[in-house]
Amino acid sequence: MTRYEYQAIPFIGSVKSGQGADIVANQLTSAIDSMASQGWEFHQLADVNIEVQPGCLAKLFGASVSYITFNQLIFRRAAA
Numbered sequence: 001m002t003r004y005e006y007q008a009i010p011f012i013g014s015v016k017s018g019q020g021a022d023i024v025a026n027q028l029t030s031a032i033d034s035m036a037s038q039g040w041e042f043h044q045l046a047d048v049n050i051e052v053q054p055g056c057l058a059k060l061f062g063a064s065v066s067y068i069t070f071n072q073l074i075f076r077r078a079a080a
Contacts, residue, residue, distance in 0.1 A: 004076040007040060008048075011071045031073060040075035048072050 011031060013024030032042045047069050054063035 003079040005079045006043070007035075007075045008046075008072045009035070009075070011045070011073045028073075035073070035075050040077050043074045043076045046072045046074055 009031070011028065013027050015023045036042065048071075050068045050070060052066045052068060054065070
């Protein structure tokens, strides 16, 4: 059975007004190709939820915990 090591990197696509999804697809392809050139195999695109606790002052004014979702590119390669 093959053992793997994994690496996650954040991915946030960026477009200007009037540009389409093809721009983000190219950015995603570029990120995957970059990691592949370093010996990493693309494994999956995962959503990671992050809990953000309000600071002391914000908490005094009634702020509550908020959640943010980020995309993470997951790569793997055979462990040495």
